[in-house]
């Protein structure tokens with residue numbers, strides 16, 4: 001399988017509970033390498049832009065409110081089959097449906113406070129990485 005890059009976020013519900021290190025360790029233990037990382041406090045405009053694909057959904061307001069309620073750690077992850085691997089270690093969107101040992105089963109509180117986000121395909125990975133990082137911030 002090819003070496004890929006994917007985009008990951010450790011969301012405010014997790015950073016508020018001081019889980020940045022615990023979650024990053026789960027990503028690293030799964031074979032992913034953090035090749036870029038920064039802690040941001042998203043503006044409403046940034047959160048709305050990032051999640052624009054969901055803007056007609058009933059939960060959009062709640063999603064933006066949660067994402068602007070505290071710091072988020074945005075990361076670029078690299079590894080073999082990184083996009084799928086990251087989604088496997090994250091677990092299902094709703095932690096109630098997530099497999100044992102996944103990040104969301106271990107740490108998430110609810111579907112709205114589900115601790116992490118990860119890109120779902122190569123196209124979205126490229127877009128999401130470019131939304132938060134310049135090329136010079138991705139250092140390997």
Ligand code: CMP
Nearest residue numbers: 059062063093111112113114116117118
């Ligand atoms: P994420 O992978 O970041 O992509 C979109 C987010 O919207 C998702 O994780 C959830 O946090 C959130 N979300 C999806 N469905 C719901 C829902 N029914 N209620 C509240 N939040 C949701």
